[in-house]
Amino acid sequence: MAARHLISLDDLTDADLHSVVARGAAFADGRGGPARPLDGAVTGIYFRKTSTRTRTAFSAGALRLGGAIVGYGPDDLQLNTGETTQDTGQVFSRMLDVLVARTAGETAELRAWADQDRMSVVNAMSADEHPTQGLTDLTTLLRRFGRIEGLRVLYVGEGNNTAAALALGLMRFARVELELRTPPGFGLAEEIRATALAHAARTGATLVERHDMAELPQDVDAVYTSRWQTTGTSKGDPNWREAFAPFQVTAALWERSPKAAFLHDLPAHRGEEVTAEVLDGPASIAFDQAANKMYSAMAVLEWCRTGALCDLNGEALR
Incomplete structure (x- = not known):
């Protein structure tokens, strides 16, 4: 199944947007079910700028959904020594299933990383939009x-x-x-x-x-x-x-x-x-x-991995 990306809220159809929101509420209310859609999946958590809620939400959310995480700080990647964005993305997409990234810059870098169908890319905040x-x-x-x-x-x-x-x-x-x-x-x-x-x-x-x-x-x-x-x-x-x-x-x-x-x-x-x-x-x-950010992150990660839709009560439709 091709990877699903969330760079902007406009990347979601109306049905996807409504579904992710309802699913986040379902997770928060204890109605998320026993499913572990991230079993066997690895999520990269790359934050170039400071974060308390978003970084914790996606890290904890991935773990709660059965996934593993790899964390990167602002000085950890070879981008700092001149490696190109494209080359970094090529490597990421061959090792990670999801990349959650906060660059706080323009979305072009995130779009470049999303230019493949193996790894989902989630915008954890850019200069122009904070979709999560x-x-x-x-x-x-x-x-x-x-x-x-x-x-x-x-x-x-x-x-x-x-x-x-x-x-x-x-x-x-x-x-x-x-x-x-x-x-x-x-x-x-x-x-x-x-x-x-x-x-x-x-x-x-x-x-x-x-x-x-x-x-x-x-x-x-x-x-x-x-x-x-x-x-x-x-x-x-x-x-x-x-x-x-x-x-x-x-x-x-x-x-x-x-x-x-x-x-x-x-x-x-x-x-x-x-x-x-x-x-x-x-x-x-x-x-x-702030607490809802983790449940919303879980809904985003689930959507990235499965594309599953749910009704307004957060119950799966497929």
Whole structure:
């Protein structure tokens, strides 16, 4: 069976996306079954940039599914001595069954490694998209609300790779409303916005982006933010903090949406993108969200190895 790759959420069909999300929720709820789809498989875990949740999630997830792992740090590969990306990928694909890689750069390198049908390649975060975070977020929303269709989500902060994945994922579900409030000059990339809007036109979802904090939507189901200093990136504007300051998530946001859940992809900087009162308060499900990353990783690994689809309850269809 040809290898399946996850470089972008747009690599998944609607059926695959919905299935992986439902399967992640099933694993989290103890309904994953006794199957060990990674028996005999070896997963490479290559992280060029720092990671706590994603690296642990895929390592633990592979082991729980019966697989073995090989870990690589940023200084472990001959890429550092001049070996080409293509040659490294050729070697990987002849020894590994799955490669989970965080480069924090452009996806071209990951696409090069995926240019074969023996080894699955999973993007564990690139500069433009964090697809496995997006799947975790969808799994978290499904577990919290029992559905994704029709949810209303407010995202506050930079239009970074987490926001990109959130937009690309949510717009694949009917009647979802996603409003992003991003600082001027730090919004979604045009290509991401265009792709998300195309999905929205097809599913009946709604995507709105503004660059101020006036007239916030009322009675949203979830408020989401991400840290201002995205892993592996820097900002060219030395005064960027002044632009970001009005976009801090505080308890005042709950005056308009008192029942909203709070999400954060972590790590968090209390007092910057979010106050401690919110992150550690009763509305926060940020640490449950982090725990869901392992279950979502298990669903991704299973899909890479088997391509199996499941229904909205996470039960296998084939």
